[in-house]
Amino acid sequence: MPISDNHHYLLSYYRTGEITGALFFGRLAKMMRPGPIQMDMTKHFADEAAHAHYWTEAIRRLGREPLKLRDSYQDQYNEAIGIPVNIMETLAVTQVFERRVINAYARHERATNLDPVVKETITKIMEDEKWHIYWIKNALTGLEPEYGKDHIEETIKRYWLADKEVYANTMQEHEERIDEIMKGRG
Amino acid sequence: MTTTAIGVKTRIAEVLNIPADRVSEEISLKDLVSDSFLLVEMAIELQEDFQVRFSQEDLKVVHTVQDLIALIEIKLSSK
Numbered sequence: 001m002p003i004s005d006n007h008h009y010l011l012s013y014y015r016t017g018e019i020t021g022a023l024f025f026g027r028l029a030k031m032m033r034p035g036p037i038q039m040d041m042t043k044h045f046a047d048e049a050a051h052a053h054y055w056t057e058a059i060r061r062l063g064r065e066p067l068k069l070r071d072s073y074q075d076q077y078n079e080a081i082g083i084p085v086n087i088m089e090t091l092a093v094t095q096v097f098e099r100r101v102i103n104a105y106a107r108h109e110r111a112t113n114l115d116p117v118v119k120e121t122i123t124k125i126m127e128d129e130k131w132h133i134y135w136i137k138n139a140l141t142g143l144e145p146e147y148g149k150d151h152i153e154e155t156i157k158r159y160w161l162a163d164k165e166v167y168a169n170t171m172q173e174h175e176e177r178i179d180e181i182m183k184g185r186g
Numbered sequence: 187m188t189t190t191a192i193g194v195k196t197r198i199a200e201v202l203n204i205p206a207d208r209v210s211e212e213i214s215l216k217d218l219v220s221d222s223f224l225l226v227e228m229a230i231e232l233q234e235d236f237q238v239r240f241s242q243e244d245l246k247v248v249h250t251v252q253d254l255i256a257l258i259e260i261k262l263s264s265k
Contacts, residue, residue, distance in 0.1 A: 024223065031227055033234070083222055085229045085240045147239075 002063030003115065006177040010108070011118065012067035013174065015055035017101070020072040022048035028090065036142075037087070040135040047128040058121040073100070076170045081162040088140065088147045089155055095136045096159040100167070102129045104178075112184030190236070190262065191255045197235055198251065201228045211252040218251070238262060 003011070025045035032038035059066045074097065084090040108114070109122045140152055191211070199206040202224060209218065219225050232254070233239055238261035248254050 027223055027227065031230065082242045083225055083229075083245075085226070085242055085245050086233055087230060089242065090226065090230075 003059075003118075006180050007062075007115070007118070008059070008064050009067060010174070010177055010181065011055055011059050011062075012069055013072070014105075015052050015059065015066050016069045017072045017074065018048050018052040018055060020074045022046075022052060024074065037091075037139050040139065044132055044135070047132065051125050051128065054121050054124060058117050061117050062115065073097075073166075073171075076166045077162075080166045080169075081159060086147075088143050088152060091136050091140050091143070092152065092155045093159050095133065095140065095156060096163050098129060098132045098136065100163060102126065102133065105129065108178065108181065111181045114181075188255075188259070190259050193235070194232065194255045194258055195251065197232055198228060198254075201231050209251055211255065212250060214250050215248065215254065232258065236262065238265070 002008075022045055025041055025048055029038065029042040029045045032041055056066050077093065077097070081093060084093050105122045105126055109119060109126075140156075144152060195209045195211075196206055198209050198218070202209075202219065215225065219228065229240055229245070236258050238258055240257070240261075244257055248257055
């Protein structure tokens with residue numbers, strides 16, 4: 001049986017977000033100077049692209065085609081958060097965003113009667129997402145001598161507050177859809 | 187025109203892949219850069235080239251290429 005419209009939308013939304021992430025990290029990886037951040041950023045880019053492929057494949061296995069969605073969650077960021085202007089700010093905003101992604105996937109994974117295809121895809125992606133948080137945290141620690149520990153922590157805190165605002169202002173429809181899925185009605 | 191101004195304009199032209207003469211000092215960055223990611227890229231490249239560091243606060247008052255040149259000159263002079 002094909003997935004519901006709610007699920008179809010959400011999985012397509014995840015796919016769009018992963019594509020946006022891949023494009024962002026791909027461009028960043030391309031401009032990075034050689035070093036550990038360049039290496040990890042390149043893997044991060046490749047992971048996000050692979051995730052977009054996993055969702056495309058999953059949606060098709062579930063009997064639908066991915067929806068062509070214009071905006072992703074990341075697109076809402078620039079307006080509320082401002083453009084990150086250095087590598088530390090870029091990593092800080094990414095750390096906040098990746099935590100938001102992990103929370104969203106973890107919540108979805110707990111849904112009642114979750115289709116095994118969706119569960120399998122989320123589980124596979126979550127492994128990479130955990131590594132994303134890990135490498136970004138390490139990279140930010142490595143930038144402490146240059147930017148200052150306090151300044152980095154303040155930046156992350158500022159982005160957390162902005163993230164909450166973006167989520168509250170833009171994700172009402174998403175919330176309603178995920179609520180239905182959590183109740184096993186999606 | 188100062189050496190910094192020439193360097194900044196040249197680098198902007200390279201990052202945006204446009205002729206250097208399109209980068210006038212009066213032009214606004216919004217008119218010059220349509221893609222917000224290119225702004226990120228440009229900001230990071232300029233900081234690396236000139237060995238300075240911007241914050242979001244610094245860039246709030248930067249609207250034109252001239253503002254950007256002035257910011258870099260201030261940063262360089264305070265090093």
